[in-house]
Amino acid sequence: MKDQNIKSEKPQQKPEVWLRGPVQGIPNLLQPAAHALLQAGEDMHSYADNFPKELLWRKPAGRASVGFHLQHLTGVLDRMLTYARKENLSDLQFKHLKKEGAENPEISTIQLLQDFDTKVSEALQYFKTVDADTLTEERSVGRKKMPSTHLGLLFHAAEHSQRHIGQMLVTISILKERS
Structure with missing residues:
Protein backbone atom coordinates (compact mmCIF):
# COMPACT_ATOMS: atom_id res chain seq x y z
CA MET A 1 0.00 0.00 0.00
CA LYS A 2 1.24 3.47 -0.88
CA ASP A 3 2.23 5.81 1.92
CA GLN A 4 -0.52 8.49 2.02
CA ASN A 5 2.04 11.16 2.93
CA ILE A 6 4.13 10.73 -0.22
CA LYS A 7 3.27 13.32 -2.82
CA SER A 8 2.56 12.30 -6.36
CA GLU A 9 5.45 12.52 -8.83
CA LYS A 10 3.08 14.22 -11.24
CA PRO A 11 3.36 18.03 -11.21
CA GLN A 12 0.31 19.91 -10.00
CA GLN A 13 -1.66 21.36 -12.86
CA LYS A 14 -2.96 24.87 -12.44
CA PRO A 15 -6.66 25.48 -12.91
CA GLU A 16 -7.64 27.14 -16.17
CA VAL A 17 -6.95 30.86 -16.21
CA TRP A 18 -10.59 31.87 -15.72
CA LEU A 19 -10.63 29.93 -12.43
CA ARG A 20 -7.60 31.73 -10.99
CA GLY A 21 -9.41 34.94 -10.16
CA PRO A 22 -9.37 38.39 -11.70
CA VAL A 23 -6.44 39.72 -13.67
CA GLN A 24 -5.17 42.70 -11.72
CA GLY A 25 -5.96 46.08 -13.24
CA ILE A 26 -8.38 44.76 -15.87
CA PRO A 27 -11.95 46.15 -15.75
CA ASN A 28 -14.49 43.54 -14.63
CA LEU A 29 -16.30 43.47 -17.97
CA LEU A 30 -13.04 42.64 -19.75
CA GLN A 31 -12.00 39.85 -17.38
CA PRO A 32 -13.41 37.10 -19.66
CA ALA A 33 -11.48 38.46 -22.64
CA ALA A 34 -8.29 38.75 -20.58
CA HIS A 35 -8.74 35.20 -19.27
CA ALA A 36 -9.32 33.85 -22.79
CA LEU A 37 -6.19 35.54 -24.18
CA LEU A 38 -4.05 34.32 -21.29
CA GLN A 39 -5.44 30.80 -21.70
CA ALA A 40 -4.74 30.95 -25.44
CA GLY A 41 -1.13 31.82 -24.71
CA GLU A 42 -0.71 29.00 -22.20
CA ASP A 43 -2.39 26.50 -24.51
CA MET A 44 -0.34 27.65 -27.47
CA HIS A 45 2.87 27.02 -25.56
CA SER A 46 1.74 23.65 -24.23
CA TYR A 47 0.94 22.50 -27.79
CA ALA A 48 3.62 24.21 -29.85
CA ASP A 49 6.70 24.84 -27.68
CA ASN A 50 8.59 21.88 -29.11
CA PHE A 51 6.86 21.77 -32.47
CA PRO A 52 9.36 20.82 -35.21
CA LYS A 53 10.25 23.62 -37.61
CA GLU A 54 10.10 21.23 -40.58
CA LEU A 55 6.36 20.72 -39.95
CA LEU A 56 5.53 24.39 -39.40
CA TRP A 57 4.17 25.04 -42.93
CA ARG A 58 2.64 21.64 -43.71
CA LYS A 59 -1.06 21.67 -44.52
CA PRO A 60 -2.66 18.33 -43.67
CA ALA A 61 -5.74 17.67 -45.81
CA GLY A 62 -5.28 21.12 -47.33
CA ARG A 63 -6.03 22.83 -44.01
CA ALA A 64 -4.15 25.79 -42.54
CA SER A 65 -0.61 25.17 -41.37
CA VAL A 66 0.53 25.61 -37.78
CA GLY A 67 2.65 28.54 -39.04
CA PHE A 68 -0.47 30.20 -40.44
CA HIS A 69 -2.35 29.81 -37.16
CA LEU A 70 0.53 31.27 -35.18
CA GLU A 103 5.70 29.75 -45.99
CA ASN A 104 8.79 31.40 -44.56
CA PRO A 105 11.69 29.11 -43.66
CA GLU A 106 13.38 32.03 -41.88
CA ILE A 107 10.71 32.11 -39.14
CA SER A 108 10.95 29.73 -36.20
CA THR A 109 8.16 28.40 -34.05
CA ILE A 110 9.82 30.11 -31.08
CA GLN A 111 9.68 33.50 -32.81
CA LEU A 112 6.00 33.05 -33.68
CA LEU A 113 5.21 32.11 -30.08
CA GLN A 114 7.12 35.13 -28.79
CA ASP A 115 5.27 37.41 -31.21
CA PHE A 116 1.93 36.21 -29.82
CA ASP A 117 3.13 36.56 -26.22
CA THR A 118 4.14 40.15 -26.94
CA LYS A 119 0.78 40.93 -28.54
CA VAL A 120 -1.14 39.40 -25.61
CA SER A 121 0.88 41.54 -23.21
CA GLU A 122 0.08 44.60 -25.32
CA ALA A 123 -3.62 43.66 -25.29
CA LEU A 124 -3.69 43.29 -21.52
CA GLN A 125 -1.97 46.65 -21.10
CA TYR A 126 -4.58 48.17 -23.39
CA PHE A 127 -7.40 46.52 -21.40
CA LYS A 128 -6.07 48.26 -18.28
CA THR A 129 -6.57 51.64 -19.94
CA VAL A 130 -10.15 51.00 -21.07
CA ASP A 131 -12.90 53.00 -19.44
CA ALA A 132 -15.80 50.55 -18.99
CA ASP A 133 -18.20 53.32 -20.03
CA THR A 134 -16.75 53.15 -23.57
CA LEU A 135 -17.43 49.44 -24.11
CA THR A 136 -20.77 49.95 -25.84
CA GLU A 137 -19.42 52.71 -28.10
CA GLU A 138 -19.51 52.00 -31.81
CA ARG A 139 -16.36 51.01 -33.59
CA SER A 140 -15.85 50.17 -37.24
CA VAL A 141 -13.91 47.31 -38.77
CA GLY A 142 -11.91 47.36 -41.97
CA ARG A 143 -12.07 49.41 -45.11
CA LYS A 144 -15.79 48.76 -45.40
CA LYS A 145 -16.30 50.18 -41.89
CA MET A 146 -18.34 47.20 -40.73
CA PRO A 147 -20.18 47.99 -37.47
CA SER A 148 -19.06 46.70 -34.10
CA THR A 149 -18.54 48.02 -30.58
CA HIS A 150 -15.49 48.51 -28.43
CA LEU A 151 -16.46 45.43 -26.41
CA GLY A 152 -17.31 43.50 -29.57
CA LEU A 153 -13.80 43.97 -30.92
CA LEU A 154 -12.10 42.97 -27.68
CA PHE A 155 -14.36 39.96 -27.25
CA HIS A 156 -13.77 38.91 -30.85
CA ALA A 157 -10.01 39.14 -30.37
CA ALA A 158 -10.28 36.73 -27.45
CA GLU A 159 -12.76 34.24 -28.91
CA HIS A 160 -11.00 34.23 -32.26
CA SER A 161 -7.75 33.36 -30.51
CA GLN A 162 -9.44 30.46 -28.74
CA ARG A 163 -10.92 29.19 -32.01
CA HIS A 164 -7.55 29.14 -33.76
CA ILE A 165 -5.84 27.49 -30.80
CA GLY A 166 -8.33 24.63 -31.12
CA GLN A 167 -7.74 24.32 -34.85
CA MET A 168 -3.99 24.47 -34.31
CA LEU A 169 -4.15 21.67 -31.73
CA VAL A 170 -5.89 19.39 -34.22
CA THR A 171 -3.34 20.24 -36.92
CA ILE A 172 -0.42 19.61 -34.55
CA SER A 173 -1.92 16.27 -33.48
CA ILE A 174 -2.34 15.13 -37.08
CA LEU A 175 1.14 16.21 -38.13
CA LYS A 176 2.84 14.62 -35.11
CA GLU A 177 0.99 11.35 -35.70
CA ARG A 178 2.05 11.28 -39.35
CA SER A 179 5.70 12.03 -38.69
Whole structure:
Protein backbone atom coordinates (compact mmCIF):
# COMPACT_ATOMS: atom_id res chain seq x y z
CA MET A 1 0.00 0.00 0.00
CA LYS A 2 1.24 3.47 -0.88
CA ASP A 3 2.23 5.81 1.92
CA GLN A 4 -0.52 8.49 2.02
CA ASN A 5 2.04 11.16 2.93
CA ILE A 6 4.13 10.73 -0.22
CA LYS A 7 3.27 13.32 -2.82
CA SER A 8 2.56 12.30 -6.36
CA GLU A 9 5.45 12.52 -8.83
CA LYS A 10 3.08 14.22 -11.24
CA PRO A 11 3.36 18.03 -11.21
CA GLN A 12 0.31 19.91 -10.00
CA GLN A 13 -1.66 21.36 -12.86
CA LYS A 14 -2.96 24.87 -12.44
CA PRO A 15 -6.66 25.48 -12.91
CA GLU A 16 -7.64 27.14 -16.17
CA VAL A 17 -6.95 30.86 -16.21
CA TRP A 18 -10.59 31.87 -15.72
CA LEU A 19 -10.63 29.93 -12.43
CA ARG A 20 -7.60 31.73 -10.99
CA GLY A 21 -9.41 34.94 -10.16
CA PRO A 22 -9.37 38.39 -11.70
CA VAL A 23 -6.44 39.72 -13.67
CA GLN A 24 -5.17 42.70 -11.72
CA GLY A 25 -5.96 46.08 -13.24
CA ILE A 26 -8.38 44.76 -15.87
CA PRO A 27 -11.95 46.15 -15.75
CA ASN A 28 -14.49 43.54 -14.63
CA LEU A 29 -16.30 43.47 -17.97
CA LEU A 30 -13.04 42.64 -19.75
CA GLN A 31 -12.00 39.85 -17.38
CA PRO A 32 -13.41 37.10 -19.66
CA ALA A 33 -11.48 38.46 -22.64
CA ALA A 34 -8.29 38.75 -20.58
CA HIS A 35 -8.74 35.20 -19.27
CA ALA A 36 -9.32 33.85 -22.79
CA LEU A 37 -6.19 35.54 -24.18
CA LEU A 38 -4.05 34.32 -21.29
CA GLN A 39 -5.44 30.80 -21.70
CA ALA A 40 -4.74 30.95 -25.44
CA GLY A 41 -1.13 31.82 -24.71
CA GLU A 42 -0.71 29.00 -22.20
CA ASP A 43 -2.39 26.50 -24.51
CA MET A 44 -0.34 27.65 -27.47
CA HIS A 45 2.87 27.02 -25.56
CA SER A 46 1.74 23.65 -24.23
CA TYR A 47 0.94 22.50 -27.79
CA ALA A 48 3.62 24.21 -29.85
CA ASP A 49 6.70 24.84 -27.68
CA ASN A 50 8.59 21.88 -29.11
CA PHE A 51 6.86 21.77 -32.47
CA PRO A 52 9.36 20.82 -35.21
CA LYS A 53 10.25 23.62 -37.61
CA GLU A 54 10.10 21.23 -40.58
CA LEU A 55 6.36 20.72 -39.95
CA LEU A 56 5.53 24.39 -39.40
CA TRP A 57 4.17 25.04 -42.93
CA ARG A 58 2.64 21.64 -43.71
CA LYS A 59 -1.06 21.67 -44.52
CA PRO A 60 -2.66 18.33 -43.67
CA ALA A 61 -5.74 17.67 -45.81
CA GLY A 62 -5.28 21.12 -47.33
CA ARG A 63 -6.03 22.83 -44.01
CA ALA A 64 -4.15 25.79 -42.54
CA SER A 65 -0.61 25.17 -41.37
CA VAL A 66 0.53 25.61 -37.78
CA GLY A 67 2.65 28.54 -39.04
CA PHE A 68 -0.47 30.20 -40.44
CA HIS A 69 -2.35 29.81 -37.16
CA LEU A 70 0.53 31.27 -35.18
CA GLN A 71 0.91 34.25 -37.53
CA HIS A 72 -2.84 34.79 -37.84
CA LEU A 73 -3.46 34.75 -34.08
CA THR A 74 -0.98 37.57 -33.61
CA GLY A 75 -2.19 39.48 -36.66
CA VAL A 76 -5.87 39.39 -35.76
CA LEU A 77 -5.17 40.44 -32.19
CA ASP A 78 -3.10 43.36 -33.50
CA ARG A 79 -5.85 44.40 -35.93
CA MET A 80 -8.65 44.17 -33.36
CA LEU A 81 -6.66 46.34 -30.94
CA THR A 82 -6.12 48.89 -33.70
CA TYR A 83 -9.84 49.08 -34.45
CA ALA A 84 -10.65 49.19 -30.73
CA ARG A 85 -8.45 52.32 -30.46
CA LYS A 86 -10.46 53.84 -33.36
CA GLU A 87 -7.43 53.70 -35.65
CA ASN A 88 -6.99 52.53 -39.23
CA LEU A 89 -4.59 49.78 -40.15
CA SER A 90 -1.11 50.93 -41.13
CA ASP A 91 0.72 50.00 -44.31
CA LEU A 92 2.89 47.69 -42.19
CA GLN A 93 -0.19 45.89 -40.84
CA PHE A 94 -1.49 45.38 -44.41
CA LYS A 95 1.93 44.04 -45.40
CA HIS A 96 1.84 41.55 -42.50
CA LEU A 97 -1.74 40.56 -43.37
CA LYS A 98 -0.73 39.65 -46.92
CA LYS A 99 2.11 37.46 -45.58
CA GLU A 100 -0.02 35.50 -43.07
CA GLY A 101 0.35 31.85 -43.88
CA ALA A 102 2.98 32.30 -46.57
CA GLU A 103 5.70 29.75 -45.99
CA ASN A 104 8.79 31.40 -44.56
CA PRO A 105 11.69 29.11 -43.66
CA GLU A 106 13.38 32.03 -41.88
CA ILE A 107 10.71 32.11 -39.14
CA SER A 108 10.95 29.73 -36.20
CA THR A 109 8.16 28.40 -34.05
CA ILE A 110 9.82 30.11 -31.08
CA GLN A 111 9.68 33.50 -32.81
CA LEU A 112 6.00 33.05 -33.68
CA LEU A 113 5.21 32.11 -30.08
CA GLN A 114 7.12 35.13 -28.79
CA ASP A 115 5.27 37.41 -31.21
CA PHE A 116 1.93 36.21 -29.82
CA ASP A 117 3.13 36.56 -26.22
CA THR A 118 4.14 40.15 -26.94
CA LYS A 119 0.78 40.93 -28.54
CA VAL A 120 -1.14 39.40 -25.61
CA SER A 121 0.88 41.54 -23.21
CA GLU A 122 0.08 44.60 -25.32
CA ALA A 123 -3.62 43.66 -25.29
CA LEU A 124 -3.69 43.29 -21.52
CA GLN A 125 -1.97 46.65 -21.10
CA TYR A 126 -4.58 48.17 -23.39
CA PHE A 127 -7.40 46.52 -21.40
CA LYS A 128 -6.07 48.26 -18.28
CA THR A 129 -6.57 51.64 -19.94
CA VAL A 130 -10.15 51.00 -21.07
CA ASP A 131 -12.90 53.00 -19.44
CA ALA A 132 -15.80 50.55 -18.99
CA ASP A 133 -18.20 53.32 -20.03
CA THR A 134 -16.75 53.15 -23.57
CA LEU A 135 -17.43 49.44 -24.11
CA THR A 136 -20.77 49.95 -25.84
CA GLU A 137 -19.42 52.71 -28.10
CA GLU A 138 -19.51 52.00 -31.81
CA ARG A 139 -16.36 51.01 -33.59
CA SER A 140 -15.85 50.17 -37.24
CA VAL A 141 -13.91 47.31 -38.77
CA GLY A 142 -11.91 47.36 -41.97
CA ARG A 143 -12.07 49.41 -45.11
CA LYS A 144 -15.79 48.76 -45.40
CA LYS A 145 -16.30 50.18 -41.89
CA MET A 146 -18.34 47.20 -40.73
CA PRO A 147 -20.18 47.99 -37.47
CA SER A 148 -19.06 46.70 -34.10
CA THR A 149 -18.54 48.02 -30.58
CA HIS A 150 -15.49 48.51 -28.43
CA LEU A 151 -16.46 45.43 -26.41
CA GLY A 152 -17.31 43.50 -29.57
CA LEU A 153 -13.80 43.97 -30.92
CA LEU A 154 -12.10 42.97 -27.68
CA PHE A 155 -14.36 39.96 -27.25
CA HIS A 156 -13.77 38.91 -30.85
CA ALA A 157 -10.01 39.14 -30.37
CA ALA A 158 -10.28 36.73 -27.45
CA GLU A 159 -12.76 34.24 -28.91
CA HIS A 160 -11.00 34.23 -32.26
CA SER A 161 -7.75 33.36 -30.51
CA GLN A 162 -9.44 30.46 -28.74
CA ARG A 163 -10.92 29.19 -32.01
CA HIS A 164 -7.55 29.14 -33.76
CA ILE A 165 -5.84 27.49 -30.80
CA GLY A 166 -8.33 24.63 -31.12
CA GLN A 167 -7.74 24.32 -34.85
CA MET A 168 -3.99 24.47 -34.31
CA LEU A 169 -4.15 21.67 -31.73
CA VAL A 170 -5.89 19.39 -34.22
CA THR A 171 -3.34 20.24 -36.92
CA ILE A 172 -0.42 19.61 -34.55
CA SER A 173 -1.92 16.27 -33.48
CA ILE A 174 -2.34 15.13 -37.08
CA LEU A 175 1.14 16.21 -38.13
CA LYS A 176 2.84 14.62 -35.11
CA GLU A 177 0.99 11.35 -35.70
CA ARG A 178 2.05 11.28 -39.35
CA SER A 179 5.70 12.03 -38.69
